[in-house]
Amino acid sequence: xxxxxxxxxxxxxxxxxxxxxxxxxxxxxxxxxxxxxxxxxxxxxxxxxxxxxxxxxxxxxxxxxxxxxxxxxxxxxxxxxxxxxxxxxxxxxxxxxxxxxxxxxxxxxxxxxxxxxxxxxxxxxxxxxxxxxxxxxxxxxxxxxxxxxxxxxxxxxxxxxxxxxxxxxxxxxxxxxxxxxxxxxxxxxxxxxxxxxxxxxxxxxxxxxxxxxxxxxxxxxxxxxxxxxxxxxxxxxxxxxxxxxxxxxxxxxxxxxxxxxxxxxxxxxxxxxxxxxxxxxxxx
Numbered sequence: 001x002x003x004x005x006x007x008x009x010x011x012x013x014x015x016x017x018x019x020x021x022x023x024x025x026x027x028x029x030x031x032x033x034x035x036x037x038x039x040x041x042x043x044x045x046x047x048x049x050x051x052x053x054x055x056x057x058x059x060x061x062x063x064x065x066x067x068x069x070x071x072x073x074x075x076x077x078x079x080x081x082x083x084x085x086x087x088x089x090x091x092x093x094x095x096x097x098x099x100x101x102x103x104x105x106x107x108x109x110x111x112x113x114x115x116x117x118x119x120x121x122x123x124x125x126x127x128x129x130x131x132x133x134x135x136x137x138x139x140x141x142x143x144x145x146x147x148x149x150x151x152x153x154x155x156x157x158x159x160x161x162x163x164x165x166x167x168x169x170x171x172x173x174x175x176x177x178x179x180x181x182x183x184x185x186x187x188x189x190x191x192x193x194x195x196x197x198x199x200x201x202x203x204x205x206x207x208x209x210x211x212x213x214x215x216x217x218x219x220x221x222x223x224x225x226x227x228x229x230x231x232x233x234x235x236x237x238x239x240x241x242x243x244x245x246x247x248x249x250x251x252x253x254x255x256x257x258x259x260x261x262x263x264x265x266x267x268x269x270x271x272x273x274x275x276x277x278x279x280x281x282x283x284x
Contacts, residue, residue, distance in 0.1 A: 001182040002026035004060035031183040033197035041206040042186040079149030083156040085136035089129025114142040190271035222269025231260040
């Protein structure tokens with residue numbers, strides 16, 4: 001669905017690149033996470049992929065269309081949910097979606113069904129300008145689905161949302177992906193990426209550092225550690241045991257044999273910890 005080679009982009013049109021030789025591809029039906037801190041190049045890459053920014057150097061294809069010869073027909077196949085909501089404040093929620101659906105040459109979803117899906121059906125006749133930031137974000141998210149996109153660009157889809165609503169948004173993404181929608185997710189939230197993505201790419205300072213599945217990254221760069229809480233006499237003890245260390249494995253065996261374990265669980269490395277280890281950068 002997406003293939004780009006050696007993308008370079010400079011906002012100042014000199015050698016001060018916001019993107020530097022970025023190459024990757026996204027297969028049909030996968031959820032691909034593009035992860036990095038603010039200013040890393042995530043939005044610039046998405047801008048090029050969605051036609052908002054021109055290709056300066058490099059090449060690419062999106063949904064079968066050459067990025068150098070961008071055809072407006074590609075917009076029938078893609079959906080974009082921006083981090084910064086850009087709905088029409090003087091129109092109601094329903095009017096926003098009714099207007100937007102008229103821009104497409106393909107079958108669209110029922111606006112009222114979409115509003116119900118994101119929990120805005122009860123305010124469908126209220127002007128979007130009166131909405132909270134989170135409600136505007138949900139309306140933008142709903143709008144991005146209206147043309148039944150085969151390729152769906154999501155930029156921080158759960159930002160500013162309470163946990164319950166964020167959970168609903170993630171469930172919608174999972175369901176649409178099961179139906180065959182390819183998802184390109186840009187985020188700095190590693191927990192969401194870990195939950196949703198088949199593969200992730202780490203980008204820092206405009207350079208793509210690594211691409212792999214969250215599981216493979218954890219296996220390759222994380223330690224296999226078990227945390228055990230157990231009773232030693234009447235005292236509760238806690239041990240962090242590295243399973244790659246033979247002596248510590250023997251200690252775990254002794255604890256298990258004693259049979260006084262209160263709690264035991266793995267302490268796998270998080271994607272954020274691996275990101276920092278590989279890039280030397282945090283996500284802020």
